[in-house]
Amino acid sequence: MCIELIRPSPGVAVLTIDNPPVNALSTPFRLALLENLRKVEADDSVHAVVLTGNAKTFCAGADLKEFTNGTAMDYPSLVDVLIPFILAMSKPLVAAIGGSALGGGLELAMWCHARVATPAAALGLTETTLGLMPGAGGNQLLPRAVGLERAVNLILNGRIQAAESFKGTALIDSFASQDNLIEVAGQLALSMAERGQPFTHLSLRRVEHPQAAGFLAVARAQTRARKDCTNGMLVALDAIELSLSLPATEGLKREFALFCPVMESDEARAIRHAFFAEREAPKVRDLPASTPAQEVRRAAVIGAGFMGSGIAHCLARAGIDVLLHDVSVEAAERAVAKLATYPEIEAQRVSVLRELSELAHVDLVIEAVVESMDAKIEVFRKIDPWLRSGALLATNTSTLDVDVLAQATSRAPEVIGLHFFGPAPVMRLLEIVRGAQTSAQAIATSLQLARRMKKVPIVARVGPGFVGNRIFDRLLDAALELAAEGVRPDQVDRVLEGMGMKMGPFRTMDLIGNDVLSKARGGRTDTAGYALAEALVGRERYGQKSGQGWYRYGVDRRTALADPEMEALLPAGSARALAPAEIIDRCLLAMVNEGAHVLEQGIAQRASDIDIAFLLGYGFPRRLGGPMLHADRSGLAVVEQKLLDLRRRTGSAVWTPAPLIMRLAREGGVFNPY
Structure with missing residues (x-):
């Protein structure tokens, strides 16, 4: 009725x-x-x-x-x-x-x-x-x-x-x-x-x-x-x-x-796709609707740096009492004092955790320490004995194996990944990473927490880089390959930002830190792109923090300026121009192909989750609906052919079309069925 x-x-x-x-x-x-x-x-x-x-x-x-x-x-x-x-x-x-x-x-x-x-x-x-x-x-x-x-x-x-x-x-x-x-x-x-x-x-x-x-x-x-x-x-x-x-x-x-x-119009269809994808993302296919979620009244955050204090902000803003801990008590005190100045956070909602024994009274702990497996394992081993039975132990890791972290504890079913995107109070995406032994209740509790914090969650399984960073790394790789072929970094960024991305890949690398990315790659030089990136690091061109990277930066260390010295690092000392459409193709095809692998391996539940990750976490233009929808609109048979052409031209196996793309191309199918 x-x-x-x-x-x-x-x-x-x-x-x-x-x-x-x-x-x-x-x-x-x-x-x-x-x-x-x-x-x-x-x-x-x-x-x-x-x-x-x-x-x-x-x-x-x-x-x-x-x-x-x-x-x-x-x-x-x-x-x-x-x-x-x-x-x-x-x-x-x-x-x-x-x-x-x-x-x-x-x-x-x-x-x-x-x-x-x-x-x-x-x-x-x-x-x-x-x-x-x-x-x-x-x-x-x-x-x-x-x-x-x-x-x-x-x-x-x-x-x-x-x-x-x-x-x-x-x-x-x-x-x-x-x-x-x-x-x-x-x-x-x-x-x-x-x-x-x-x-x-x-x-x-x-x-x-x-x-x-x-x-x-x-x-x-x-x-x-x-x-x-x-x-x-x-x-x-x-x-x-x-x-x-x-x-x-x-x-x-x-x-x-x-x-x-x-x-x-295609634009309106893409934005409607994003609307529906946001509502579909929290639905976990094998999670019974009757699964009870644990109420989170009190939480602790380990690490009071940029991410840790940001996560504490999100929790406190959602009405959760937060204990903030850091190896430097002074750093924790400064972070708590700063959080207390925000009008959306109630007074006394956040306080300093001075003794680990206080963890006995929390429902959730989120570690946000340095991205090092050894450091995170040490934190988990210290925390585990103090937590009550049933309390969740979460990691904010963006790349590391959640299952390895879980094995360092006595509570593998309560260990889960909660990957916030920075700045945490602003970014709406939350990547929930379920381990091999993560319980249904832990997943349900994390989804409820996401809703409470007004985040849009996607649920991923364990794998290098999970969903977002794994695919984003292929975008960076594709950009590095273009630079190694002589395409100016500022041209690549200008084209992708003109397409609607909030920040091009080279500006992003400078923001993250080229030394940080080098460490994450293990200093690899096995591709021309990686070798070029290592050459930058060797010259201490780390990015914004050093004043030079793929760009040079002024006193404010924010404004990216094209640097003529970059030409000396490009092949044969000269840059070559490339049609904008080809730059876009190279970068997006890399993302789409890796996205297909992520789907095949069950790391992501659905293609629309990948689209949501990039719309909300990486600045992909909403009017295109996400990389996987963009591929659907292009036609997967066309995507397959372009990948095959790139493999032939570059000689690189990374451009081999994923089996899922080949199958859908034969069937006339799409990644996103709605």
Whole structure:
């Protein structure tokens, strides 16, 4: 049942949206709404109508799955059927908003004759965050409700605000508590019915602005300059401009015509893929849904450096009491003092762990010491005897074997990897690494902890570099190979950053430290790329920290400047130019091929987990949906052929297509089935 019809008082009909989990505007809901609107319109005992949801959600907007399967415009569509019906009703329809009204849900509410909301109700047109734009009149009605400038800001940023922030605007006619929301909405609807037609409506208002054309021109320029600019944002501005000169109903038709190509674009499909992938990632295929998660009330973090203090920040912000330990008590004290200054962390939430005996009272320990197996084993052996039975012992390692660490303890089932990405309070990705003996409860507890910290988890199995770093290393290798062939590092970075990556591979290597990467590789020189990287280290070009690496850096040690001296290190002392498309192919094909190996070996559960890892952890452009989706869109037969061509041209076996790619290419398959 998508709509419940009740009559709480004489003359009033209440239609309650009941379409779990988020009251989406799916086809069954639209059918039920139309049927019930017809029913109350034909009922002479009904004088006024209230449309409402529940305390959590009025309506969360379109069902995105229908955009994917092509049923979003099935009868009765919001634009062609429901909105015209509402406008033609002889009885006023009032939206009673107790929870969130987002996207198409807010558009539906704005096409009602009036709106009553609780002060905390969350309102917003969030379509641009999904690569889309409002397509059911939001660009026409929101400027009429709150003014042109505020509407542009809200729409372009997909911003959600509390209903109380719209007090004094035409968006909300009246406020009520959750307890009397229906009563207030019903009274308003009856008073409108008594006044008779024509009913007041947002569509009858005009958009007033002294310099609308100039304002919109500036907004377009600023939007184009944004790193996260999408076509949906730019087209939304075109649709908003229509509100200045056209009646709302005519603007609605033109807006919808603009919306459809945006909805069907590759960019919007990729961003929708990312949306679904985030929701799929926490689902572990062999983890029973009934697995109990242990509540984490108190945790300890070992290591008070950049990562350790960042992890403590994440835990404390989630309402968990944290003990922070470091071999240097002074370092731990400084980190605790700094954390205490953050307004989102409650006072006394973080304190210094001075004695290991205090670990007897914690539910979780996360070590974040130097990336050395010997150092981490030593920490685990010291901690293990002090922990209570059932307490989790986690490592923040990004590369090391979690099973080896588990063997150093008496609690292998409670040992797990929790790989945070830096800076931990900012980065949303959490790579959960399950060992061979990690218990189902440990996994469930880690997933619950991720939700509590507002992280997006992917669950990986043990393997060198797990999911993210293993594939990212192949990107770095491919970049090094290009440099060894004479392609300037700054050209590679410029092309990949132009594609949308937040930071190119050579800038990333300079940030990490070329000496650190050399140590991780064991000083290997068995490829031309590795030999070139070692030549840099031999010249103490470590990166930002030394002022020189693949780039040179100014006094601030942040701004990367192309360094002519790099040419002397390239083959034959001269650089060669390469077409941007070939640079992109080389780097992305390396990632995709390694991703296929990761899937074959069961390190990653699904291709979309790899996409999420790179979207959230490595700055891959969201508009491309991730490296594996990008490969799907290119066609895996094309990917296979390009890999074979590279193997032939370079003579390197690393370009041999993974068996999974070859099989899917033969079958016409894809990595991501949805």
